[in-house]
Amino acid sequence: MKICVLNGSPKGKYSVTLQTLLYLEKLYSAHTFEIIHIGQQIKNFEKNPKDIIEKIKNADMIIFSYPVYTFIAPSQLHRFIEIIKEEKVDLENKFVTQVTTSKHFYDMTAHKYVEDNCHDLKMKVVKGLSLDMEDLTTKEGQNSVVSFFEYLLNCYNNDLYEPNPLIEHHQVEYQGGILEEPVKSDKRVVIVADIKEDDTKLKLMIDDFIKGLPHQSKIINIHEFPFMGGCLGCFNCAGSGECVYKDHFDEFLRNEIQTNDAIVIAFTIKDHSMGSIFKMYDDRQFCNGHRTVTEGMPFAYIVNGDYEIEHNLKTIVEARAEVGHNFLAGVGYNKETIEQTIKKLDYAIENKYVQPRNFYGVGGMKIFRDLIWIMRGIMKADHVYYKKHGVYDFPQKQRMKMILMCLLGLMVRNPKIKKKMGNKFNEGMLAPYKKVLDNLEKEKRL
Ligand SMILES: Cc1cc2nc3c(=O)[nH]c(=O)nc-3n(C[C@H](O)[C@H](O)[C@H](O)COP(=O)(O)O)c2cc1C
Structure with missing residues (x-):
């Protein structure tokens, strides 16, 4: 079998995840493995996608190999999927699966994101393998890698795959027209948006939101931010919180965004997610490590698209707020939900309302707590923050x-x-x- 491994890690050959694929390559010499470093070479792929597309089309099986990054995949992989769809690459009926490494923090939403996109391309999806970073170094982990590959071969040989949920998208109309224009308080709300020139609908939704909001607001269009690139996973920020890129995103985040009374995120749904630019914005927040620096600050969303049917995206939106301990005032995707969101956000701002975390938040924070405790030698900034904020609530105490x-x-x-x-x-x-x-x-x- 000809296997094409799409390595989505920005670390290229230094990817931890890729080691699992190299392990399989050594073990199963009857199959050929072609590895393409799409995460590291995304800029080249943008300029010249043809050769790589040809290699993908010639393969019998595609394996996405990538790290879980902030609830989904690295922004570079999001961009790759965008290009595959823009180029209308025909991958119908091609077998595909995925291998990830992570700390299992929202690995399932990452897997669902890739599955949903492969289903859009009418591919035959085999349930992927989600490994802990260190699994391959243990006998048990190695056994699970081998059983996964045997399962994959069985699926390929017997034409077995996951059913395509055939999500039907509807065009959601938005006529606009928020009627009430309240007096503005001196509270400040920042609207972080990814607005493209021709995105008139999202612009209208944001305008209405601003009109109806009884607080001061400013829009930050991250589409115009001079990002030098997506997070490289280099861990340079782990000690000092400073990013290797010199585009000053970390200062911008801390001074322009985190200093407000509430944060509203606005985007148009793209490939079942917030699109690669927003994903870059999310991943680059790794300069804050695992610190819940906006804890208590209310959140809201303005989403252009068929949000109702995007269940995985809904989970991500709720989980982000839960882990960060932010009250999710609402997600506005039509007139009614925008009006409701404004009112709930207003209440949350005025009353500093926040709820105790649910399972998404409690579970997520327990993973972070254990991770930072083990890694406190390098994750200095996180360790100091966790000690100060009582995150180390180990039961043995x-x-x-x-x-x-x-x-x-x-x-x-x-x-x-x-x-x-x-x-x-x-x-x-x-x-x-x-x-x-x-x-x-x-x-x-x-
Ligand atoms: C920006 C960034 C975001 C991350 N987000 C997550 C996450 O949401 N969940 C998780 O379990 N691990 C997360 N991780 C950890 C990586 O998934 C993990 O280190 C992975 O094994 C790296 O694989 P690679 O070497 O193949 O890139 C993140 C790491 C980075 C640098």
């Missing part, structure tokens, strides 16, 4: 609670004591809550 649970365990395992206890166990569990309720008597609200 709760000694008293553990001793109490052991005692309780002993008691409930003894039938005599258990019988005597009767309802005491439940009462004991509720004791701290009862105290809260009793104290409340003094402090009543209308």
Whole structure:
């Protein structure tokens, strides 16, 4: 079988993910592996896509090999997918799969993004492999790589693949016309947008949003920001927070965006995501490491496109807010949702409203907590922040609670004591809550 490996890591041959593909190449010599460093060479591919497209078309199987970057794939891979679609490359019925490495932080949304795009191209998608960065160095990890490849061969030989959900997109109309124009407070809202010259609909949605918003606002069009390139994954920023690029994005982010009272993100849906420019903006925020520097600040979105049916994008939007601990006031994609979003955002700004994190946030932060603890030697800026903000809430610190649970365990395992206890166990569990309720008597609200 002729396998074409599309290496989406900006690190090229230094990619950790690529090592898994090299492992398979050594092990399965009956198959040929052609490796193309699309992540590292995206600028060349933009200029001359023909040769690479030819190689892709000639392959029997395509394997996307890439690192998970900020909930999805590196911006360079987003750009690659954009070009493949712009060039209308015919990949119908070609087998495709993916291998990623990450810390499993939102690896599933990355996989779904690639799957959705391959389904758009009518390809035969085989469920990919999501590895932890270090898996290949363990016997267990190596076994899972081999079983994955055997599964892949079986799928190829027997024409087995994932069903195409055949998402039908609808043109969502927007006539505009927010009626109310309220008095503006002195609170400041920044609208970070990716607005292309001809994107009249998104412009209209943003104009209406600004009109209806009872606060000061400014638009930052990241389409015009002189990005020198996408995140390179070089980890230069890990210690100091400073990026290797000299385009001053880190200062711009800290001074122009993070200093406001709320952040609104505005984009047109592209290839089931926010498009490669916005992805570049997201990835480059790695200069903030894993620090939730906008914690508590309300977020909202203005989205041009059929947002209703983009389930993976919805997960990403919600999860980003949850991990960052930002109240997601809403996503405006038509007149009604824009008006609702304005009102909820206004409430959140005025009342500094934020909810406790849900599973997306709690789960995500536990992965970060453990990761930074292990990597604190290099991730200095994150470590200092996590210590200061009490992110290191390891359960083994709760000694008293553990001793109490052991005692309780002993008691409930003894039938005599258990019988005597009767309802005491439940009462004991509720004791701290009862105290809260009793104290409340003094402090009543209308
Ligand atoms: C900008 C950036 C964003 C990242 N985002 C994520 C993420 O969202 N989830 C995750 O689990 N790991 C994330 N990582 C970690 C990489 O996925 C991980 O280091 C990967 O193994 C690198 O693979 P590579 O060497 O092939 O590029 C991120 C790393 C960088 C540099």
